[in-house]
Amino acid sequence: MNPLPLHATPPLREALGACLRPGGTRLTRHALALAGVGPAARVLDAGCGAGGSLALLAELGHGRRLGLDLDSSLLAEARTAGAGPLVRGDLARLPLATGCLDAVLCECVLSLAGHVGPLAEFHRVLRPGGRLLLADLHRRGPAPAGDGPASCLAGALSLAQVRAAVAAAGLALLALEEHDHHLKQLAGLLILRHGSLPAFWRAALGAAGAAGETAACRAGAGRPGYYLLIAEKTGHG
Amino acid sequence: MHLSFPPDSGPWVCRPCGQALQPCKVDLAYLGNSFQVELFACPACGRALVPESLALGRMREVEKLLEDK
Numbered sequence: 001m002n003p004l005p006l007h008a009t010p011p012l013r014e015a016l017g018a019c020l021r022p023g024g025t026r027l028t029r030h031a032l033a034l035a036g037v038g039p040a041a042r043v044l045d046a047g048c049g050a051g052g053s054l055a056l057l058a059e060l061g062h063g064r065r066l067g068l069d070l071d072s073s074l075l076a077e078a079r080t081a082g083a084g085p086l087v088r089g090d091l092a093r094l095p096l097a098t099g100c101l102d103a104v105l106c107e108c109v110l111s112l113a114g115h116v117g118p119l120a121e122f123h124r125v126l127r128p129g130g131r132l133l134l135a136d137l138h139r140r141g142p143a144p145a146g147d148g149p150a151s152c153l154a155g156a157l158s159l160a161q162v163r164a165a166v167a168a169a170g171l172a173l174l175a176l177e178e179h180d181h182h183l184k185q186l187a188g189l190l191i192l193r194h195g196s197l198p199a200f201w202r203a204a205l206g207a208a209g210a211a212g213e214t215a216a217c218r219a220g221a222g223r224p225g226y227y228l229l230i231a232e233k234t235g236h237g
Numbered sequence: 238m239h240l241s242f243p244p245d246s247g248p249w250v251c252r253p254c255g256q257a258l259q260p261c262k263v264d265l266a267y268l269g270n271s272f273q274v275e276l277f278a279c280p281a282c283g284r285a286l287v288p289e290s291l292a293l294g295r296m297r298e299v300e301k302l303l304e305d306k
């Protein structure tokens with residue numbers, strides 16, 4: 001049996017609720033404002049999970065929103081919560097027409113799903129001038145070795161690699177901000193709940209998974225950061 | 238997420254006010270971060286009791302995290 005990905009484990013779900021990432025809707029609000037994405041925009045929440053950001057988009061009057069996720073159980077949660085139009089799909093093969101979107105929102109997903117395929121697809125489905133709103137973990141040390149359980153910590157890139165991947169996809173960087181405090185807020189919450197971060201890893205991933213994550217952190221993936229990036233599709237491609 | 242930290246032993250009374258401490262929502266703030274927890278506090282003056290085990294355990298761990306230690 002495959003272990004649950006970190007974001008789906010009960011200890012993390014208990015801490016995060018419907019927004020399966022650091023920062024919650026506060027950071028999403030900031031991202032929408034920073035990118036200048038208004039309520040008339042056609043927005044895809046790529047990797048919408050349980051629909052936390054879709055609920056925010058609905059609250060802000062975004063009538064042309066769409067949520068996409070590969071995890072059918074999370075989509076069922078989003079559907080139950082009335083998140084709006086939803087589709088099950090792969091970020092690297094979006095079931096959407098070329099140039100049909102004004103904005104793509106993707107929060108704490110690419111470090112789990114991979115960067116190259118999804119970024120190429122985001123570029124394809126955005127109209128020229130459309131905006132990508134990307135938030136995710138980044139690492140400051142070397143990539144952790146081994147095949148640990150699926151987690152965004154394991155798949156996180158450095159900020160330089162993120163910039164390069166976005167540029168390689170044909171997207172022009174408009175803003176890049178560090179929001180490490182959101183990650184610290186979450187980690188602090190997990191410590192208060194579980195006693196320490198190793199105790200949280202044990203509760204979430206079991207003893208073997210916890211050992212892997214702790215070793216990866218100590219090897220340099222530790223002290224990860226959290227970033228918000230806004231990019232634009234330029235030209236007519 | 239509900240985080241409740243009752244006294245390590247009890248019952249406790251606020252000496253200045255003479256009131257028995259009761260569960261109360263408290264914001265623990267440090268270095269720009271804030272965590273809402275439930276502690277026992279005086280219903281009259283609002284002073285909260287931080288259990289020694291919490292102060293020397295989980296709060297100390299969080300402080301180290303926030304200080305990048």
